[in-house]
Amino acid sequence: MIAPLPHLLGITWMDPEWLLRHFHTEFVWLSLAIVFVECGLLFPFLPGDTLLFAIGLFIAGDKLNLNLYLALVAFAVAAFLGNVVGYEIGRLVGPPLQQHEGRILKRKYFDQTAAFFDKHGSKALVIGRFVPFVRTYITVVAGVIRMDRRHFFVWSAVGAGLWVLVITLLGYFLGNTVPWLANNIDYATLAILAFSAIPLAWEAWRHRQRSGVNS
Template sequence: MHALGPDWMDPQYLFDTYGSAFFWLSLAIVFVECGLFFPILPGDSLLFAIGIFVAGGQLHVNIVLAMAALFVAAFAGNVVGYEIGRAVGAPLRERDGKVIRREYFEKTTEFFDRYGARALVIGRFVPIVRTYITVVAGIGRMQRRHFFTWSAVGAALWVLVVTLAGYFLGGVPLVRDNLEAAILLIVALSVLPMVIEYLRHRRSARVAAAQVAPQASEAVEDVEPR
């Protein structure tokens, strides 16, 4: 059994190291990332790489069956995360360790408050949010039927979009011969929504502060003796 090395975030390294077990390892990683508090796992890059490996004949798995298995792993991870949130989510939210961090919960809660049930679909494409959104839904006691429906839609879209992108782009020599660069681009694109959301939040905060400042100044003037 091989130990995970320093390049374990690299799908090519995992494929070269684990060979035929790569696909099963990928399913386990997707399951864990989608509900068990490990937000730094390479879910997006694995899906993209699986599409490339299947298209190139390196991974001998039917693309439809591969996506079906990845969907099950992603959805099952969501369900487990949701149930953990319902059962013991509140105490976990107060922890502030290296993996389970309070700021992750706070950012995910803000994301959930902004988008509602749609966050289960949109958040699927956002690292960290993808991991914690299901726990937040559980803590908030979101109706199970509602959660399962939106979570299934999110899992299906995530797997289809990212895996098929790799599958169809895998035939492009530039992508196939520069897998590492392509993976980095996918990771960058997946982080982009968080960056945009952060910038929008900062802009809103500045606008709110600018509106409050004149009001505070007027209040002081009213209090001062004339």
């Protein structure tokens, strides 16, 4: 069997199996913290999708003693609270933050997310949940443009709930249908990465098409 993808990349702590093995009693709390931080504190490289998928697998395979419905509610709340923090950061220090150019916080990510927001409007808070990088920056952009708080809370709650529901249940049902997948999380990681890349590839293709038409 090949080594888990995060190990191949030298990022051991991003491997859900490694986290479960080394932080068994604290795994759920650590996972909640990762989801919260990815959704609100501008760390787009955290493994939110993979982690939610793995939790579904672990619950289905009895590797994690956690009620499925409780997990769905807890992670949806963590994602929503992360969104709220990101939104408030955007309202408070958004413009200077948007101009910042660093190794992790890059201006192009903000620009791409702002364009995504302009195109999809409020629905971007739902659609963007399933797009890497956009998921992390979309709430900050909503704060920067000072989107109405009540409007933001409603769409953000819908997006957070759907994201957790779809990804976690996908892992859970596949864990019940394909039991060996729980012990081969590396394949699941590759599948999630491929799934997450689809929206990015689609947008890139459409951008090239529009550029070709306008040239």
